[in-house]
Amino acid sequence: DVKVTQSSRYLVKRTGEKVFLECVQDMDHENMFWYRQDPGLGLRLIYFSYDVKMKEKGDIPEGYSVSREKKERFSLILESASTNQTSMYLCASSLYPPGASPLHFGNGTRLTVT
Amino acid sequence: GENVEQHPSTLSVQEGDSAVIKCTYSDSASNYFPWYKQELGKGPQLIIDIRSNVGEKKDQRIAVTLNKTAKHFSLHITETQPEDSAVYFCAAGAGYNQGGKLIFGQGTELSVKP
Numbered sequence: 001d002v003k004v005t006q007s008s009r010y011l012v013k014r015t016g017e018k019v020f021l022e023c024v025q026d027m028d029h030e031n032m033f034w035y036r037q038d039p040g041l042g043l044r045l046i047y048f049s050y051d052v053k054m055k056e057k058g059d060i061p062e063g064y065s066v067s068r069e070k071k072e073r074f075s076l077i078l079e080s081a082s083t084n085q086t087s088m089y090l091c092a093s094s095l096y097p098p099g100a101s102p103l104h105f106g107n108g109t110r111l112t113v114t
Numbered sequence: 115g116e117n118v119e120q121h122p123s124t125l126s127v128q129e130g131d132s133a134v135i136k137c138t139y140s141d142s143a144s145n146y147f148p149w150y151k152q153e154l155g156k157g158p159q160l161i162i163d164i165r166s167n168v169g170e171k172k173d174q175r176i177a178v179t180l181n182k183t184a185k186h187f188s189l190h191i192t193e194t195q196p197e198d199s200a201v202y203f204c205a206a207g208a209g210y211n212q213g214g215k216l217i218f219g220q221g222t223e224l225s226v227k228p
Contacts, residue, residue: 004157035218040123042203043158043218058215090157098216099146099207105157 003027004106006091012112019078021109023091029104031097032074036060037088037108046089049074050097081113116141118206120219127194128227135222137204138186144206147180147187148216152201161202162189194226 007022025032031050035043045058047066055066063085067075074093078085088110092103117140127133139147145166150158164171164178164187171178175194180187191198201223207216 040220042118042120042220045215048215092157097207098205099144102148102160102163103150103158103216105150105159107155107157 004091004093004104006089006106006109008109009107010110010112012114013078013081014114015082017078017081017113019081019111019113021076021078021089021091021111023074023076023106024072025074025091025093025104026072027093027095027104028071029093029095030071031094032068033092033094033098033103034058034064034066034074034076035090035092037090043090046076078111081111083113085111086113087111116144116206116217118204118217118219120204120222122222123220124223124225126225126227129194129196131194133191133194133198133224133226135189135202135204135224136186137188137206137219138184139206139217140185141206141208141217142185143208144185144217146207146216147178148205148207149178149189150203150205152203152221154200158203191224194224196226196228199224199226 033048034046049068065077091106120137148163151161152158177190204219205216
């Protein structure tokens with residue numbers, strides 16, 4: 001079974017802090033993704049990566065950046081956290097592009113910015 | 115841009131009844147339609163998916179139908195049980211044709227009352 005592990009279940013940060021959300025997958029998947037989940041808005045794609053060192057903006061990249069130094073690890077960075085970034089963050093991976101194979105999600109990190 | 119609309123946003127049924135969730139998509143290039151179930155405190159998990167060359171797919175109590183002409187697809191759960199209570203997401207994707215992205219619906223919170 002694919003396992004996608006997000007390092008923190010809950011995080012509380014202050015406005016202006018730099019925040020790192022870490023994600024590791026154990027199935028040698030090429031593709032990794034960061035989504036944000038808000039009530040009534042579904043899952044919105046922040047950033048994705050099809051290969052090490054490669055990253056692409058998703059639908060809502062503003063205020064975020066990512067890092068993929070190793071194939072199994074994909075980090076989401078909030079350069080200067082703001083209260084409107086309070087949300088549930090979901091990491092996912094897939095063997096092929098999502099149009100060709102399913103996404104495997106982690107259990108999420110609930111981030112609160114005060 | 116591409117869009118997936120999902121209805122209803124909440125659905126309450128009695129145990130043993132059927133539940134139907136409907137989605138429409140905007141991009142005619144979409145050819146992959148997965149459904150995810152998210153239980154409390156967990157990430158979404160794939161429960162069934164369908165490709166555009168198939169009109170219907172069944173897996174025990176779950177079925178998905180696809181109408182490409184009308185650009186809509188539906189999830190049907192028969193003989194519902196309390197453990198079916200969760201948030202369900204539909205999604206549409208077209209591999210590299212959509213930049214390798216899955217577009218998600220807004221989610222349906224299903225409640226099955228014993």
